[in-house]
Amino acid sequence: MSEPRTALVTGGSRGIGAAVATELAADGFRVFATASSSSAAASIGSWPEDPIHGLVLRLEDPESIAAGLKQVNALASPVSVLVANAGMTRDNLLMRMSADEWNHVLDVNLRSLHALCKPVIRGMLRHRWGRVVSLGSVVGRMGSPGQANYCAAKAAIEGFTRSLSMEVGSRGITVNCVAPGFIETDMTKSLGERGDKILAQIPMGRIGRPEEVADLVSFLASEKAGYISGQTIHVNGGLFPA
Template sequence: MTVPSPQATTQAAPQGQDGAAPARVVVVTGAARGIGRSIAERFVAAGDTVATLYRGGDLPQGVHGYVADVTDSAAVDAAFAAIEKDLGPVEVLVANAGVTRDGLLMRMSDDDFTAVLDVNLTGTFRCVRRAAKGMIRLRRGRIVLVGSVVGLYGGPGQVNYSSSKAALVGMARSITRELGGRGITANVVAPGYVETDMTAALPEDTQAQYKTAIPAGRFAAADEVAGVVQFLASDAAAYVSGAVIPVDGGLGMGH
């Protein structure tokens, strides 16, 4: 079991405009980099108290870090218990942590397949299950699962990854049917190609080829994905649940 480490960052979240404490505790898994980092920064800027379950790395200012591996149920439970003790009940969960092990179908090993599902799908389940306990008591909550256009559109060499992301749709819709009457929503955000360190490392001709397939003609900024996540966690989206929101510049056309 990985021991939670709330001291990973010490900066306090900013106060609201009236000086009052932030109204909600938000957990964003995998906030050390990429999309997760941008999501966490957005919630911090809005005055929320933000915590993350992560495996290491530098965190944005104002984010409270709890080191935990989402493949370990005991570690997830311990991290949430520490967050609740330190910060208060969790009202928003953004399940963002994910990994890839790309490879062609005929060369993909059992371990390559199961390892990706254990983080992206089962790891998400572990976090949702634990966060939902507190949300049920509160009779309110927002669950946002970070999927991918690949989960709907498919991708060569990504049978494991696309399977894990497609399954999040069924998860969100089942949660909606189970917990919708308790004021809890569950939705999926499905980003397309996003400007991250991974896409920046691609050869320029490869990037250009990808962009020609995107009607918007460009990759998304991570903050554009974060903005949609923030909306789904807001009061304005209280009647949106079981939805899949693409943020892909038209690449998948909702499919």
């Protein structure tokens, strides 16, 4: 029996990332899910007792990314599916936003894609098969006051997706972006009254579930999605028809 393909999910200890990791494990992938702290990584689990193996990987630190990928390669086959899910916000109005707030958000949400994708895709090229799925956001298209850094990063991910898909498509690698709307996560729970206003604008009348995003990522990671590439697919309940 052939060895299972390996999937790497960043930000896999909670929310959308945890749902994606669980779904991919159910699909038969050998799943690594990352967290930024050792305690969060330990909460994910470890083989062989658990279906998902947690590891520490700090996306703002290229050396941490390299060390995490080295650990993956030591324990499993090269990564065939990369789900770049981890993200963070540091909100402020632009006129009050510090350089650190701007740079930190771009480091985690955008610049980490270069450090992740380059070594992972090298292995995909050798095997002539791979899936890259990055998590964007509806605000990458809509904009959001106080989130110029986050919106800029998420909009850039869409351009990154289109360009990379053109570079690697001939080698059996697909590259797509999933752009969630407002999903039940720690990030949306903190919206307060603003969240109530957003909910009133969603035609489906509810916040989405992490599993609804995970189902789409699972499909894009499968053989069935082999002719879908360079796309940004929105999961937002009709909030922003793209």
